[in-house]
Every structure is written in structure tokens, then in C-alpha cells.
Amino acid sequence: MAEDYHDRIRHKGLRDRVVSADQAAGMIEDGMVLGMSGFTRAGEAKAVPLALAERARREPLKVTLMTGASLGNDLDKTLAEAHVTARRIPFMSDPSLRRAINAGEVMYIDQHLSETVEQLRTGQLPPVDLAIVEAVAITETGGIVPTTSVGNSASFAILAKKVIVEINLNQSEQLEGLHDIYIPTYWPVRTPIPVVTPESRVGFPFISIPPEKIAAIVISTKLDSSSTVTEPDAETRSIAGHLTEFLKGEVARGRMPSSLHPLQAGIGSIANAVLHGFIDSPFHDLTMYSEVLQDSTFDLMDAGKMVFASGSSITLSEAKYRDVMERFHDYKRKLVLRPQEISNHPEVVRRLGLIAINTALEFDIYGNVNSTHVMGTNMMNGIGGSGDFARNSYLSVFVSKSTAKAGGISSVVPMVSHVDHTEHDVDILVTEHGLADLRGLAPRERAKLVIAHCASPDWRDQLQDYHDRALLRGGHTPHLLEEALSWHDRLRRTGTMKPE
């Protein structure tokens, strides 16, 4: 084993820091703030958190856990069930943790993903005691080379008092050189972030910290969890079709070139289907400036449609992972992974003029979007980067199937039960039934389009009836307050939005 990792710890002075995961977990104290690598189930520290959960079975301890985004390998589940996670920042997607959050057992701070480290470095969040970061290698100078994600790892390591590095022997050495670690200058001397295209490289290929801050190194071998890719179905294919047609129209009107603008796409089966839809489109030389690079990114590259992709993580299905790693040399010059502060930065998002495609849980007839709360109260996953992108993009698109629960829930509602994206930030809404282009329209005009183009025919009359009656009462955004949330309340009481 010792020899196995010598070429992974190239800074000789650090080789004696190698300890067991248990020993490293022993450095964690009750009440600490941990900053852990991991973004959308990619590149999370794996051995130490497991050892921590184990330890918490013997001696109760609670921590604040910050990450990039969601963790793989059921770590959020394991830590939540061991009651280690007292506070969780800024994103998660695990059902067990979700249950604990909705029961009020875990305090969850749901943030725009670009903002966490900004608040950390200005002392507006409690300081990180310990950073735990998965790495491919440590360079000769002590630079930490991340694995399949960057997330918040760089700033965690820079800001933390001490750092534990997990060298993962099964993460490919080919990943070295993939990352572009750029940290914005600190107040009061803040200068422009020099990223001007998805391809821009402006930082170092490793996280640069004083080597003496590395308090422990743990060797691990567990791989990232694979993503489960749902194949496009008739509905997601329709959504992709409507969006492709719309974009063809935009190109025809001269509003954008046939290489479009750089694409951002949220995670999940709909966004995946939309990206797949571009394979058979007339668009070409596409680029991506997004958070997560999924199977579809590589499929688009294989199809000769996409020329470059910038992200903060690579999250793939098992088959795709094997395939990509075998041919990684070919992909590498078309890829870069950045800190999520940069991948999601308002400055860069606005400058690059992204087409931002994100998934809505539900939206209302006036164009407000709920991305997070089921029936206005129960947290699903968190807002993630959707706010970073939707507010500042060139074109903000939200996609959703028009119904859920076998038609018992309409995703188009009179008033959303929770607002994550206001009408000001929503340009285009798409369901399998059609697309509503809301740009330059007043709320009354938006409602007409949303009902006619996006709602399921099964729900259209009821939405129209609500809107008609609200219009009688008047207002810029007509509503019947006593009825606006009644569809959700019915769902809560009866399990369906359908009239009793």
C-alpha cells in the first residue's frame, strides 16, 4: 500500500501525514464546522465521513456540514441517521436527510450555490474548522488536485484552520490538469473575474495552500456513486422538441447564432432529455457553462455537436463513466472544472449570456417558479444554482411536466405555494404541451400564454376559470387570495388537486 500512494503524494514532507480514516475522524470535535468536498454526488470525501458516522455511534457528536452540493455514497443518509448533521449548508438531495430537515431535526440553510464561500470569507457564516477534501494527488509543492468535482473545496481548504486530504487511488490520475482553480480577490480590492468564454483558464490546476495546514492524509479507494439516468420518455422528448423549435426561431430571427449561447442545464431527467434533443438539432459548435456535466454533455461531444464544456463536477452513469475514463485524453482539452463560485458567478453568467435551463417543481399562471418546496412547506432538495443562473442569464428557461401523480397534480397552478424564482427572472416556460415566451409581457398577458400553451388540457379550464374570476376583481396580477392556494391545500388533505 505504502508504495501505491507515493506517486500520489509528491510532496515528500507530507507522506508522513498518512493516517487511518478513524484517526482522521478523531480530529473532529463536537460542534465543529466541516467544509467537505463533493458536488452533485461527485468527488466527495468518502472515508472520513463514514468513520465519523461510526464514531458518532459510540460518542454523540454533532457538526455543521458544508459541502459544494449533494453527496454520493449515501453519505448524507449515513450522517443524518447517525445524528451527526446538526446544520447542513447549502444543498442536499438525500431522502433520509430530507426527512430530518422537514421534521425540524436538522437545520438546513438553502443557499444560492455561488454565495456560500462569499459569506464564509467575510465572516458572515461561522468559520470552517476543518476541510476534508478528496484529491487525485498532492503535487510537489503541496498543491491539492481535486477529483471529479471542485465545488467549494478550494475555499474550504484556504479558509479552514486544518485540512484533511483523502487521496482516492481509484480516481484517475488523468484528472490532473482538468481543474482551473481561481479565487476572486478579497475586499476591498476586488477586481474583475477574467473568465470571458467557457474555455477561459485563469487559475491554477490545483488548490494552493501552505502544506503545513494539511493535518492528515487518508488513502481511500471507493468510487463516486453513479447517477441513474432516466431515458427520455414521450413527455420529456416533447419538452425538448418545443425548446428546440423555439431556439430555431430565435436563430432565424437573428437573435443568436446557430451555435446558440453557452448552455447551462440543471440535473435530472428533463434537462437531460432537453440536452439530448440537441443531438438531432441543426445547432452546432455548442458550448456549455454549467454546474454539472452529465452523460448528455459527453453524448453531445460524441455527436460532434458540442465543442467545449465548463462545469464544477462530472457526474455520470456507470457505463458512461467507464467509457469517458477510457477516452479521457480525447475529452480533456474540451473540459474544465471550476470552483462553483466561478461556474455560478453572477458576473460570469451575465457576461457569457447563458441559456439557462432548469427544472421547476411547479409554476404559476403569472410565471413565478417553485423549485424547492412541495406544497409550500416540505423541502425537496434546495434551490441549488438555479437562482444564480436564472437571474443573470441571457435566457432563463424553466421546464416541467405539466402534471404529476398520474395527473392528480397540475404543475401549472393559480399561485405557486413557494417562490424561488420571481416572474422577473423567468423568460420561457415549457411543458410537454408547449412553450410560453413571457418576455416583454405583463402578467395578464403571461397568464393567457401559460394556460393555453403549458397547462395540461385536463387542468386548462379550471385555470382559465380562476383567472377569469380573478380578472373581475382586477389588479396588475389578479388573484383570488382566498382561493389562490386552495389547490395545494386540497392536495395536502386528499392527495390530489382534483375537486372533491
Added chain:
Amino acid sequence: MAEDYHDRIRHKGLRDRVVSADQAAGMIEDGMVLGMSGFTRAGEAKAVPLALAERARREPLKVTLMTGASLGNDLDKTLAEAHVTARRIPFMSDPSLRRAINAGEVMYIDQHLSETVEQLRTGQLPPVDLAIVEAVAITETGGIVPTTSVGNSASFAILAKKVIVEINLNQSEQLEGLHDIYIPTYWPVRTPIPVVTPESRVGFPFISIPPEKIAAIVISTKLDSSSTVTEPDAETRSIAGHLTEFLKGEVARGRMPSSLHPLQAGIGSIANAVLHGFIDSPFHDLTMYSEVLQDSTFDLMDAGKMVFASGSSITLSEAKYRDVMERFHDYKRKLVLRPQEISNHPEVVRRLGLIAINTALEFDIYGNVNSTHVMGTNMMNGIGGSGDFARNSYLSVFVSKSTAKAGGISSVVPMVSHVDHTEHDVDILVTEHGLADLRGLAPRERAKLVIAHCASPDWRDQLQDYHDRALLRGGHTPHLLEEALSWHDRLRRTGTMKPE
């Protein structure tokens, strides 16, 4: 008269373009899109829109009216009452126009103020047929020198097919040199905006367009409307006091220097009182990076507290206007006026790390803010720049009196009836009763603070009762959907939120 304006039209070839306001208004055709100067009742074109309203009494015509923000001299009222305004973008504050908007007679597109010209130049809004811009002078090369606001005037003039310039002889020639007109580069070559401090000057002191685009010049003399400044009262003084104490704490904790971060403040009596509160504070060498520079900006300069202010308009009371203009030479090197795209640009707002202080119409126990809609339906003024600032600032503060209508309305509610700023974008809430610091807190934790610190004692028990009962039902953001908007519905029915 002819001699009067010769030194104001220094480009000799343009002097023969001078026509009457009626002649200029004759160039406007039914259905046109007009881009007019004017931002928060400062620097609007005055003669041509009046002549247009007059003309519309004889022959019906309707236009889309875009401006920087609200207009002075009752122009929005006059144009609305003459039924000229068919569509209005992106901000207004006139009661007559508001009535027409809420009746559905005028289509109002309520936008983040930084975004209008971005959408215009990419063809996402209908193109501007005619720009009408108030100016101090036209330079030797045909450059248009704006008056007391920049707003969207520069991009309107650049993008419009033709431009009408209103030379206002009563706007001081001293204003020349005050403006910094910088236009971001266009896609696909977008480079960083070089503003790195409130003082940065990165553009030209005039609007640069080909002189042949200036189709007409009108001479006018009417002054800007004065702002009505409400003197601080006991409640707004309390709000200012709570915020000052909080900021002193932030300085003591080392989170910011005693010159704070650059300040942004919305318009209105509360924001004005808050800024006045800084006169007796220990802070010094303050700077401002805001939209509107009001009386308080100059009072802070006079008190030796503020060293520089960047804005998009200067909007003053009558007395202050006289005073400032008399001593304008002394103020000028401490001031700059920019296009609203730059004063409000997400890139610059985040880089400079603003303290953004804006007024809420109401906010809820979880920290969501309504800035625009009375009882969820009726438009007040529009979101203005508050979204540009709140999302990207270092510290996002919202202020409000805790009650309205002699206590019959609580500004702190179970659920806001319209969301303009989501909990993700709201750091600090302040009323006369106290301040809630929501940073790093989960919704349940936020509710405790908001109820205890911000709500009026008259409403505290009812809010707590709602929250307690919602907690029994559970969820990340506990709500009773059937009751969440009942306070607003009661207000609508009975004129008070108080139980029947």
C-alpha cells in the same frame, strides 16, 4: 432665443435641427416604441411628451413607453390620462398610471432596472423607434450631455433609429463632466466591466452617437420636479438606530471597516432616515454606489461623513436643489452619474460588496419580501433596482415600519402575498421594534427572530400562534396553506387585518 442655445448646441451642423415641441411630437407615429430619458423624476424629456399628450387629444395614438425609471412633472399621469401609454417599461410611480395598470388598461412590464437595455440590444424587447433625451448640451462632436439622470438614455439613443434631443436651458451647464457613459461590449465579445470602486471612471462624459441620427432638437426650460422629503419620525429614527447599532457590531467583529462597504439605498422616507442616521454614527469616509442620490447623500457629504457617491440620478427637494447647484463645483469631484445598467449591474454590485438598503411593503416570518403588490394583486410602483441590489450585495437589508393604516395592517405576515425577494436574498430585516439578522439560519430559526424582533407587539401573539400551529404540521418552512393568506384576504374584505 436663437443666441441663447448656440453655446448649448456646439456641433454647428446640428443647429438647424431645432424645431418646436409640437413639430418633434409630430414625428411620433401610432404604435411606436419610445425610449425616453428620466430616472426617479430626474432628467426626463419634458416638452415633447407634453406635446404628444396634447396631440393625442386630437388624434388617438398609442405607444410603448420605456424610460429609466419614474418620470417627474406628472408626465406619466398626463400620458396615461391622454391614453397614449399602451405599454410601460420598466418602472413608474404615478397614481393615475398605477390605476390604469391595475385596471388592465396599460400593460406594465415590471423589470429589474439593470436588465431593460440588455434585453433591448439582444432583440428580446421590441426595438426603440425613437429616443427622446433631455440634455444640457450637444458637444462639438455631437455628443449628448445628459442632465440630472442617465438612466437608460445612452442605450436608447444608441439603439433607436432616430433621436430627439431636448436641450434644457435651465439645467445647469455645470452638470457637464458629471456623467460616465460606459456601454458593455456586445455578445459574443463581452469583457469585464472595469468599474472596481465607486469612484471608477471608465467611459465618456457624453452619449456618443452619429450626429445624423439626431432628427430634431427641442429647446425646453422646465425644471425637474422636486422630491418631497418626509422628515424622519420616531419610527424611522428607530429603524435607523437599530441598523446603525447592528453595523457598529459588524465593525467591532472585524467584518467590515468603519468606512463600511459602499452604500445603496432605495428611495423614500425610511431609506432617507436611515442615511440621515449615519450623520451621528461613528462611521466615516462612507461611499455610495446607488441608483438615486437624494438629499441625504449631500447632507452626509456636508457632515463630512461621505467622500464619494455614484448614482444614476440626482433627485432633490427644492431647497436642497438650490443649495447643491450653488455649490456644485465643490460637490462635482465627489460625484458620478452612470447608466442604470452600470449603477445596478450584478457584476459591479457583487464586486463592490454593497450594503443594500431597500424598503419592503411587507415581509413574512421566513424572510420573503414583497416590494410591489398590495394584497398580492395591485401594483404599487415596481421592483425597481431592489432585485439587482438585494441578490448581489454583500449585505441585503430590508426596512419597513411594522404596521400601516394606524395599526390595522401588519407589515410582518405569515406569508407574503407576492414575492419579489426570496429568503435566499434577504439578510437583515428591520422595523422600528428591532432587527433580525437572518444570515446562516434555517426558516424555523428565522421565524423566531422575525416575530420577536420585528413584529409589532400588537401582532406578535397572532404570528406566534400561526407559526406554532404550522410547526405541528411540520416541514422545512411550516405553513398552514388554508390560512397563509387569510390576513390579506381579511384586509381586502374588511379594510383591516384585525380579526372580525
